[in-house]
Amino acid sequence: MHVWLAVTLVVVGLFSLTIGATDVSLGPALQKVVRGQALTRTEAIVLWDIRAPRLALGVLVGAALAVGGTVMQGLFRNPLADPGLVGVSAGAGLGAISAIVLVGFAPAWLVRNVGDHLVPVAAFLGGWGSTLLLYRVSTRRGRTSVATMLLAGIALGALAGALSGILVYISDDRQLRDLTFWGLGSLGGASWAKALAAGPIIVISVLAACALGRGLNGLALGEATAAHIGLNVQRVKNMAILTVAAATGAAVAVSGGIGFIGIIVPHLLRLAMGPDHRPLLINAALLGALLLVLADVIARVIIAPAELPIGIVTAVLGAPVFLWILLRQRGMVDL
């Protein structure tokens, strides 16, 4: 399964490099790369500075969101869970909106040094901060209550939403446009700087999450039984929460709000190969990357030369697929 997904990902990835708004045909350019010939200046810029980092970011973000969703569904023992449940999305949204609206109040040295990266940095810190807060709230005497976390996450999400609302209220028209588009998600601002900043965080946390397979299988039987079969349940929970917060925090920071990848990928894979988390996690990384790169291709060509925010594409394609999955396995979903 994972071999096929990897091969498809490579094919779609190469294809995505040849698609875009410029009329530079990159098919020949790719052939040049393979043959080791020199590229023209335009080809080099479009290929290396625009499309390649975009592809890299698409792969990273897709893998992070899909693995994040798989881990959350395993941790919460609930097929409706997604990374948003640990407060990453709400916190990251609040961080991003704060950066967009309050940038005028930021000290000059900060704006000068962080510059364009203010929004992603604020989004990442917001996502992390809210997850750590949620974790503190739901942990007593070294034991994290997953149920408390779920409910407190709803409360915290509402609070972050209200604070975001205040910021939206005081924002001007240009800021309003910026933050609306941030919320719809895009890989449009991709650069090597972003890919290299988010890359290590996402790669390390996705690899760490892929090692949680046995732990999440055990948790499917309940926490008590997971401990009885020899798992350190609290360590599994810690790893799950921290890796999801880091991976999706970094993903949301560089791409904005992209929905449905996190919830749909684990469902599709469970239909195809069953619920064993050990193969599921690595396949989720591959399928998430594949679907997001595919969605990005669609976003770029459907109204070319303009491009659609990718969050709209994933929602338009994802929501019906999700409904189809639910109708197919009606009776198997048990809350």
Next chain:
Amino acid sequence: MTLTVRNLAVHYGRKTVIDGLYADALPGALTAIVGPNGSGKSTLIKAMCGDLPYDGTITLNGIDVFRAQPWELAAVRGVLPQTSTLAFPFHAIEVVKIGLTSGTEADHEGRASAALARVGLAGYANRYYQELSGGEQQRVQLARVLAQAWAPATASGPNWLMLDEPVSSLDIAHQLQVMRIAQNFARAGGGVVAVMHDLNLTGLFADQVLVMAEGQVLAAGRPADVMTDGVLSRAYGCDLRVNTAPQGMAPFVLPHSIDASGNAGFAE
């Protein structure tokens, strides 16, 4: 190489559920814990499994249960909980394999199949767990526990089965089947501790009985010695009369009803 409980105290919040309890269970014997609802049976077995914070000392094969790492305990005992849930649509055999760590995938497959066969579910390996009846699910869980604690006795000591109401959702034939599996595990040198509601099955299968009431051990010993009118009536707070079956010496219990005049009589 026994299970020892010394001066155990368990509190739920401010409520003391067990206070100053001493108990022992030996390998080679099926030890049943009986007592009325709320007497602390389930709390006791949970403490023995390391599920609860407690005061006092519990050791299993010399391992301090409170300080032990989860895998140290998992290596010597399997636990069948009172109720089990399963979050995702696993096949029955996958559930059985979840508890296995050492060995190859082929070993796991073989042992899981054998465990399913032992609980009478040989043809059920690739059935979805959620589609099984309550009793079948209970037996799949027992197969999982058996697969984990596979050998009753090993060179390094006995393995243990901790069963919290193992027959609660089973029909009478499967109740007997499950009790026989537990008994055979004990006969082969393993340790079995079972919380039981059914006093007659307890009388038939238990080697040792621990009668609990209000967080204390009211009596402990062989069924014939412990399951008496006085002890059981006191434990359960109702009039019970113990008899022995014509063949064999296993005790059985009938409840007494009190008629309007206050005279005891057999229930119809």
